Amino acid sequence: MDAVRKDIHNSNVPQVCKSCEARHGGVCGALTTEQLVELSKYTTRKSIGAGGELHGQGEQVHAYANILKGVVKLTKMMPDGRQQIVGLQFAPDFTGRPFSSESSLSAEAATDTEVCAIPKPALDRMVNRSPDLERRLYNQALLELDQARDWMLTLGRKTAREKVASFLYLIATHIDPEKSEVLQFELPLTRQDIGDFLGLTIETVSRQMTKLRQEKVIHVENNRSVTIHDLDRLAEVAGIDG
Amino acid sequence: MDAVRKDIHNSNVPQVCKSCEARHGGVCGALTTEQLVELSKYTTRKSIGAGGELHGQGEQVHAYANILKGVVKLTKMMPDGRQQIVGLQFAPDFTGRPFSSESSLSAEAATDTEVCAIPKPALDRMVNRSPDLERRLYNQALLELDQARDWMLTLGRKTAREKVASFLYLIATHIDPEKSEVLQFELPLTRQDIGDFLGLTIETVSRQMTKLRQEKVIHVENNRSVTIHDLDRLAEVAGIDG
DNA sequence: CGATGTCTTGAAGCAGTTCAACCAGGGTGG
DNA sequence: CCACCCTGGTTGAACTGCTTCAAGACATCG
Secondary structure (H helix, E strand, O other): OOOOHHHHHOOOOOOHHHHHOOOOOHHHHOOOOOHHHHHOOOOOEEEEOOOOOEEOOOOEEEEEEEEEEOOEEEEEOOOOOOOEEEEEEEOOOEEOOOOEEOOOEEEEEEEOOEEEEEEEEHHHHHHOHHHHHHHHHHHHHHHHHHHHHHEEEEHHHOOOHHHHHHHHHHOOOOOOOOOOOEEEEOOOOOHHHHHHHHOOOOHHHHHHHHHHHHHOEEEEEEEEEEEOOOOOHHHHHOOOOO | HHHHHHHHHHOOOOOHHHHHHOOOOOHHHHHHHHHHOOOOOOOOOEEEEEOOOOEOOOOEEOOEEEEEEEEEEEEEEEEOOEEEEEEEEOOOOEOOOOOOEEEEOOOEEOOOOOEEEEEHHHHHHHHHHHHHHHHHHHHHHHHHHHHHHHHHHHHHHHHHHHHHHHHHHHHHHHHOOOOOOEEEEEEEOOOHHHHHHOOOOOOHHHHHHHHHHOOOOEEEEEOOOOEEEEEHHHHHOOOOOO
């Protein structure tokens, strides 16, 4: 465990950051205690209700944010209203785009969400002083690139059945689960959102869910609560190589 | 024009680098003359015939490469053989993935291609010494991420007609054109590749091309040579906001 | 308890796939 | 030099998986 990492557990670290960093290691993990204290002067914790917008397509980005809780969807829209979700972000992902101030996508909360908002200038300054931080941001970008490309395969080449299974698999492996043999979670997206993520209509999503339920690949309660008894089985249905 | 940029035109710069950098500004543009000389000790120029592999899916990446000429396709394959092209790279793009040594995709030359191959250790060392270089790589990753997400919208929500038009638009705006009112270029991809890029079959691609030809949106000769008289019209058909 | 939004189910239609035949260009070898 | 084939592309006809349109079920909330 290196020096930076040790700092994180130091008692001088701001309280907000502790609970945030306690997780899988967000971008702030690259900062020293000093830098963290400095940065936390400008950060504000915000709650955003489901459907709330972090920022709209084509708008200036005024702030970055670390997601503390909830799921954020990144969407693109065509002039005629057709919509595609191009990414999902989970805690403790970092959202926002360094260097380019305009974004071609909109970010909104899919569920009730809490974020740690960081004003653009504050983080930009910090990035220029901390190569470690930039490295982490770079790595997050590479990770998102991988995810985007994985999803391109799903969108371009999978059947509706495989798409829905792929979605469920994605959620199952990203929403932090109570570590148990049986995975159980609430779907963070409506059927409409799922459709927009998979390039399908809500009806098709619904029908495929029903089929997967009938075949006991998944178990559904209240339309939102999903239980998965056999993740490998789901992966297989999703067409993910095993 | 800053110091670094001036260095590039300095006569101490290796000959290979000059012709490379003469273009839109590849990643090497971040390096000083000294660094460029150092790096060029390890680089080798390579020709790769159409269909040749830069590296396979799941293999270790032994080298990075700057594309000097030609088009490289990044593909993903499912266990059963279904394939999706998840990115196209044009000169002077940089290809290869820093930090992670394994790649989940395969890269092959779509056309006859020339690259400047850089052994992994040499570039990794350079990255750690030059923040500017890392910044450029980061920016390239962000650019690729944008492109990937744009394409997700195309894959998920566009019709076959719009997809084919989108593809033609992409090529028209990325293959460096003779600057003239009328765009004319050779398609760098076979119908099969185009299908794999658009999530369509070759037959559908062919049919849509025929239609676009009949409607005079494009003009085609020898199946590969395309002329576009009205790029805005094409963009419109592609469903790209104007 | 009606009202409203979300989800499911059914039936009909259609965009894109599948299967199959055909065509054009470019070697290759007799 | 022509017959041959082989690869890449086009075209046609039948099929099908997903969409569209429409109705009904379910849950939540004033």
